[in-house]
Structure formats: C-alpha cells, structure tokens
Amino acid sequence: MEKTLAIIKPDAVKKRVIGKIIQRIEDEGFEILKMKMVHLSQDEAKRFYYVHKDKPFYNSLTEFMSSGRIVVLLLEGEEAIKHWREVMGATDPAQAKPGTLRREFGFSIERNAVHGSDSPQTAEFEIQFFFK
C-alpha cells in the first residue's frame, strides 16, 4: 500500500465540485486517511511548490493556490501515486484524456482543479507539509 497527497484546488472549490471529486476518489477505491480544508498564504504556497521556484509560472501559481480555500486529502491505495495521477489526467486540461478530473473540471494549465504527488519523495514531503 502506498500513500499520496491530493489537493482540490481553489478553482474546483469555487466551482462547487468538491463532492464530485471526493466521490470519484472513493469510486476509484482510494482510502481517505485524512482530509482538511485550509486557506494557504502565498508564502505557504511558495514553500509547498518550492521545486518550481525557478519556473516562470511560480508566482502566478502560488497566487492562485492562495486565492481561496483548498481541500487536502491523504490517500492510500495500491500504487496510489500513479493511480491518482492517472485519475487527474495531464497538467493541461486541454491535453488530459476524457474521463479524467482535469479534463472534466480544469479550466487552464494553471487552474486545473486537482494536485497529486509525483513520486514517493514528493509524497513524503507533501504529506509532512500538511499532516505532520
């Protein structure tokens, strides 16, 4: 069993699709071990996304991620990291496959509804960040 961190981003919270996304998480067979709603400051969002600090989208991304409440979930399942990323779909909703959450609920490459850890190391950091 593996753990991963999922986030329902501010755009999806504002769209009132928290329930639909959590239903999908449960339908996919993930166990929700922990869950909370938070409103990050931009400084906190910057710490969370520090791996992207040199990217051109860093400032805009962290502004967006601190623009409203988010729902943070600790998920467990078999190959949870890969499985959750498959359910999310590609970063850019326009490139994401039909049936993925980003295709269904994403608005742009930045406002793409959900987050998921991309490796065991990242998952460790991200889970500690929110649920230490």
Ligand code: UDP
């Ligand atoms: N992002 C962005 N512009 C880009 C690429 C990414 O605004 O050109 C945002 C988007 O919200 C994405 C996040 O930065 O989810 C982290 O980027 P990453 O490449 O790690 O994509 P992810 O792992 O979320 O698919």
Ligand code: MG
């Ligand atoms: Mg990533």
